[in-house]
Amino acid sequence: MSVSLTLLQAYQATEYVAYDGPVAVGVRIGAHSPGLEAILERHGAASGTFITAWNPRSRPAAAEANRAAARRLAEAVAALGLTALPHRGVPDDPTAWTAEEGLLVLGLGEADAVALAEHFGQNAVVRIEPGAPARLVRTALFPGT
Secondary structure, eight states: OOHHHHHHHHHHTEEEEEEETTEEEEEOTTOOOHHHHHHHHHTTOSOEEEEEOSSGGGOOOOHHHHHHHHHHHHHHHHHTTOOEEEEEEEESOTTTSOOEEEEEEESOOHHHHHHHHHHTTOSEEEEEOTTSOOEEEEOTTSTTO
């Protein structure tokens, strides 16, 4: 099986969960989430992007390296003046991949989201928009692209 197909399957076998205060709402690629639409509406955002800085290029990194990268990502998002909520990517099979922490960045345009993801060595992001299913957006770093 190719690396790109394996990665696609891993992204699809993950639930992307956003935390807005006490509210936790998840979505899968290709699915629609009224709960996430409510979060977008509550924050006045036209879109949201699930992004992480963990495990660049889908290569497992040490916990401290992941935490440091996550701090840099949060600082980069704050510098853009955008709202970000904590998120966790939870794999269906935790023995295949470790859950990753990141941000649901609200109101970040798709091209800017891809550029930010590439800056942090990420292969893809997951986008949500009202009335549409969550979708995977590959970066130029995605194997085979």
